[in-house]
Amino acid sequence: MRIRIGFDMTYETPAVCPLICLLNVHQRQSAQLEQPDYLRTEPAVPLHTYTDGFGNLCTRLVAPPGRIRITSDAVFHAARAYDPVNSSAIQHEVADLPPDTLEFLLGSRYCETDLLSNEAWRLFGSTAPGWARVQAICDFVHNHIHFGYDKADPTRTAAQAYAQGIGVCRDYTHLAIAFARGLNIPARYCSGYISDVGLPKPYAEQDFCAWMEVYLGGRWWVFDPRNNAPRMGRILMSQGRDAADVPLVHFFGQNAVRDFRVWVDELPD
Incomplete structure (x- = not known):
């Protein structure tokens, strides 16, 4: 299309x-x-x-x-296809990860793994490693944060978004990334366009969007904690450790x- x-x-x-x-x-x-x-x-x-x-x-x-x-x-x-899904994608042991994924395990400006790792293990440590664990993170973040453009704050971090329970798509993404990294899953921040193809009308006003990619089963996969559903027409502009890398x-x-x-x-x- x-x-x-x-x-x-x-x-x-x-x-x-x-x-x-x-x-x-x-x-x-x-x-x-x-x-x-x-x-x-x-x-x-x-x-x-x-x-x-x-x-x-x-x-x-x-x-x-x-x-x-x-x-x-x-x-x-x-x-004309939705974001791919692979529920059998495995989580790699840290020792087995490719070198170019390792920086996406570390804390960054907006993703404070040092503050959120223990909470990540408390919330998701009992989930099955791999795709199910990442989806559990997205489900939690999607329900925990209340979306609103009037809630946007360019300096809000993942820990602050978790404490406040409010934000925009970048806050959903930062929190999910911080939880994933705390559980030893490489996760990177992505920015770009998402179309409304496949959704019922009326469409919301368009904007740039943020989502994340996680490394499972030998490749990177899209996860979108804000929308929490596969979408058509997702177009990547930039990627990095968090929003500080990709203004x-x-x-x-x-x-x-x-x-x-x-x-x-x-x-x-």
């Missing part, structure tokens, strides 16, 4: 301000784009791209004082959001 994806964001800065954007489709899915999802700015400024240590495509630019608009519009070809836009100075729109719409074949 063909999915139109994109965004239109306007920020205001009081002075010249460098920034980094992680707003492109991740390179492991970029071949599914009909054309490159170039970023455009108004006013036009030089754009420089590079790939970070997590394989994310990053764009550097310098915003002039005043308003800067950042946009992109592209078409993505996605399989949509990172400003090196003061800024304010003036407009923010996202679209993820199925198109006729």
Whole structure:
């Protein structure tokens, strides 16, 4: 299926301000784009791209004082299929994990495994290791946190989300990641688009979304504690240890959001 994806964001800065954007489709899915999802700015400024240590495509630019608009519009070809499920996927012993998964066992800025490991074992230690254990984490987090855009807090950590019981998709994801890592399951943070294909109307207003991938049975699998159900049209933009590694836009100075729109719409074949 063909999915139109994109965004239109306007920020205001009081002075010249460098920034980094992680707003492109991740390179492991970029071949599914009909054309490159170039970023455009108004006013036009030089754009420089590079790939970070997590394989994310990053764009550097310098915003002039005043308003800067950042946009992109592209078409993505996605399989008409839900996120794969494998209930028999096993949990690996730490000694058997590939080296490149080990950093996703460690605590990070928003996922305090040192504060939550004992609680993870108390809540989930009796569950069967592997897929069932991760699903138990997602079920718990999905029911424990009350979602609301008015509950968003860019500095809330996993431990705070657990204590407060409120948040947005990044908080669900941080808490589930922290629990998984506390149980010796590699887990990484993902950001991107999720379509409403397959869901009943009316659709909610579109936004970027966060979910996690966990390493089970020799590969990474998608788990989404916010929605807690397989979805169609999930499109990865960036991945890292937590949201600190993958900000949509990172400003090196003061800024304010003036407009923010996202679209993820199925198109006729």
